[in-house]
Amino acid sequence: MSGNWTEQHIPDQHGRVAIVTGANTGLGFETARMLAERGAAVVLAVRDVEKGKQAAARITGDVTVQALDLSSLDSIRSAAADLRAAHPRIDLLINNAGVMYTPRQLTADGFELQFGTNHLGHFALTGLLLDRLLPVPGSRVVTVSSIGHRIRAAIHFDDLQWERSYGRVSAYGQSKLANLMFTYELQRRLAPHGTTVAVAAHPGVSDTELVRNSPAAFRKPMTWLAPLFTQKPEMGALPTLRAATDPAVVGGQYYGPGNRGEMRGYPKLVTSSRGSHDQSTQQRLWTVSEDLTGVTFPVE
Numbered sequence: 574m575s576g577n578w579t580e581q582h583i584p585d586q587h588g589r590v591a592i593v594t595g596a597n598t599g600l601g602f603e604t605a606r607m608l609a610e611r612g613a614a615v616v617l618a619v620r621d622v623e624k625g626k627q628a629a630a631r632i633t634g635d636v637t638v639q640a641l642d643l644s645s646l647d648s649i650r651s652a653a654a655d656l657r658a659a660h661p662r663i664d665l666l667i668n669n670a671g672v673m674y675t676p677r678q679l680t681a682d683g684f685e686l687q688f689g690t691n692h693l694g695h696f697a698l699t700g701l702l703l704d705r706l707l708p709v710p711g712s713r714v715v716t717v718s719s720i721g722h723r724i725r726a727a728i729h730f731d732d733l734q735w736e737r738s739y740g741r742v743s744a745y746g747q748s749k750l751a752n753l754m755f756t757y758e759l760q761r762r763l764a765p766h767g768t769t770v771a772v773a774a775h776p777g778v779s780d781t782e783l784v785r786n787s788p789a790a791f792r793k794p795m796t797w798l799a800p801l802f803t804q805k806p807e808m809g810a811l812p813t814l815r816a817a818t819d820p821a822v823v824g825g826q827y828y829g830p831g832n833r834g835e836m837r838g839y840p841k842l843v844t845s846s847r848g849s850h851d852q853s854t855q856q857r858l859w860t861v862s863e864d865l866t867g868v869t870f871p872v873e
Contacts, residue, residue, distance in 0.1 A: 664712050
C-alpha cells in the first residue's frame, strides 16, 4: 500500500463483532469508536461499567458494554460466559487494556498486577473465547504490546510475580514482552486451522492516562515534552486498527508507528526484539500461563 494508512483505510465492518478490552478511554476508546463508525457491532469490555456506558454514549453505532476486570479470573470467566451467550460468533478480539508502571500490587488471584492484567488476564480471556472465533474466516486476535517490551524486559520464570525484588519498569517490560510471545505462539497454534490469525500492535508513545503511574521524575518532564514526541490517542490506535482490519495483514505480524524510533507516526509493519522470537521461551510461557490461569485453548 502506498501512502499513509489512516482511519479512512478501515474497510467496511458491517456484520462483524468486535470486542475491545479497556475501551472506555484512550486507545481502546478510539479503537472502538472507529470500528463502530465503520459498522461493526462493538463490545466495550471494561472494569468500570458506568464509565463504559458514558463512553458508549459518545460513539455512533452498535455499541454495548460488558463488565470485565482483567485482574480477576472470576471476572474474566463471568465476562466470557456473558460474551459467549450474546455472540455465537466473534470476528475481532482486541486485547487492548493494560496497566503501566504501577507500584507492586497483586491481582485478586495473587499475580503481580502488571503481569497478571496485561498478560495473564488477556491470555485467559482469549482462551475462553477462542472457539467463537475459530469458525469465522478472517477473524483475528490483536494484542497490544509496547516499545516497553525492549526496556529491561525478560521473562523471569524464577520470579514471575516479583516476590524477591520489584522494579516497575522491568515488570512492565516483562508483561509487554509476554504479550508478544503469546501472539507468536498463538499464531503458530492457529495456523493449521486456516481461519483465525493472531497479530500484535503497539501505539508508540501516546498521550493517554496510562502514564499516570509513572515515577514522578518522569511525569513532570512528560508534561513539558509530550508535544514533541507523543501522539494523540486517535493516532496511537491506528496500528491496532490496521492489525485488526487491513486485508493484507498476515498472522504473526507486528504493527507500530512508522516514524523513527516508532514513537509516533502512521502505522506500518515493524519488528520486535530478538528475544521475543525465542520459541522455547514462548512455549514455556504458554505452559506456565495455562497452569496459572487454569485456562486451556482449543488449539494445539
